[in-house]
Amino acid sequence: MVLDYSTGSGRSTEYQRLTEIMTGANGSFMGFAKHLCVSLFFLFLFLMNESTGFGQGRQKLLPDISLIGSVAGAYFQNEPVGDQGENPSRTGLNLQGLELALQSVVDPYVRGDVFILFKEDSVEVEDATLTTLSLPGNFQMRAGKMLVRFGRQNTQHTEQLNFVDQSRNNRFFFGPEGFSELGGEASVLFPTPWFSELSFEFLQGENAGNFDGSRKEDFAYLGHWKNAVDLTPDLTFQNGLSGIFGFNNTAAGNSTQIYGTDIYFRWKPSLEKGLKWQTEYFIRRLEGLTAIQVEGGAYSELLYQFARRWETGLRYERVGLPDEGFRENSGSAVLTFLPTEFFRVRSQYNLIRPDGGGYQHEAFLQLQFNIGPHGAHVF
Structure with missing residues (x-):
């Protein structure tokens, strides 16, 4: 077949299809370029793997590469408004995110961890940090873009959550994307019989x-x-205290202070049975133009593993302890099936009631999968 490359109306179907593939549906070259760059990146990693090998005695040149996907079907009685981050955002199917993890020890002194999040309409660097490995005196330093160490849930990625969505308190105080910043961190591990770590962060x-x-x-x-x-071979207790100070945009020099505490119990007597209880409280003091606003909130979630592959749980939240005119109560129930450590199915129901308003209903069905050796997260 002879292809017609003329510029008139007689241009061939084959040529038109080739043009559409290269330019994308919107008529620009960006769609094709983005897919080409991603394909070339993974081809480069494959060729590096083939050419360098991982035989005994050979240095590992490639990082650990993993892909974690989260997809959720959702029903909202009242559709959410605005950006919802990685939480389900509309009735129907939602791509919560595809998280590409690149993790490796750079040398004996530093390790690197990069998490790139692909969403339906954007790509963002979720985490990208360098962490020291061999400072004296149990000191450690970390720098880059990070989920800051405020509380417990804010440091967790979507696949680490016990529920399909983030707590409403974490979203109320830090936004739908959580509290992620460019900055540096210095921490020290105290020489105590238990784990005790103090961290300080300087943030943008x-x-x-x-x-x-x-x-x-x-x-x-x-x-x-x-x-x-x-506390026992089967029972672990964890507590955290957090505080952050910075400046807001209401007026030059006006400050914002947020404080929080979190507790976590885990009872794990066997592979078939377990119990987890997690609670956090937040309080914010914000200097406004004419007054100081003080707002608080808390959530508590209880998870029970009743079989090797099954877990269920409940969550209660209160936004407005104290409040500045906005109060909300919500409850959630979740059921999770984990056939393997690489795949799980989760269903969830939310019942929400803003003070002065009627009940609102939400329901989710989530699928999560993990491809590759995604490392264990910090306990």
Whole structure:
């Protein structure tokens, strides 16, 4: 077949199809370029793997590569408004995210961890940090873009959550994407019989609504103290205290302070049975133009593993402890089936009641999968 490359109306179907593939549905070259770059990237990793090998005595040149996907079907009685981050955002199917994880020890002194999140309409760097491995005196340093160590849930990725969606308190105080910042961290592990770690973070201060001051010196500063102890061989207790100080955009020099505490119990007597209880409380003090706003909130979730592959749980939340005119109660029930460590199915029901309003109903069915050696997360 002879292809007609003329510019008139007689242009061939084959040529038109080739043009559509290269330009994308919107008539631009960006769609084709994006897919080409991603394909070339993975081809490069494959060729590096084939050419360098991983035989005994050979240095590992490639990082651990994993892909974690989260897809959810959702029903909302009242459709959400605005950006929902990685939470389901509409009735129907939702791609919560495809998380590409690249993790490796760079050398004996530093390791690198990069998490790239692909969403339906965007690609973003969720985490990208370098962490020291061999500082003296149990000290460690970390730098890059990170989910800051405020509380417990804010440090967790979607696949680490016990429910399909984030707690409404975490979204109320830090936004739908959570509290993620560019910054640096210094931490020390105390020489105690139990795990005791104190961390300090210096952050860019760009969390909308909390820390978005207009001056160049308007950074944010965070402290976090974490303790964990094995009470028995089967029972572990963990507690955290967090505080952050920065500047908001209501007026030059106006500050925002957020404090929190979290507790976590885990009872795991066997592979077939277990219990987890997690609770967090937040309180925020924000200096406005004419007054100081003080808002608080809490959530508590209880998870029970009743069989090797089955887990169920309940969550209760209260936004407005104290409040500045907005109060909300919500409850959630979840059931999770985990056939393997690489795949799980989760169903969830939410019942929400803003003070002064009627009940709102939400339902989710989530599928999650993991391809590759995604490393264990910090307990």
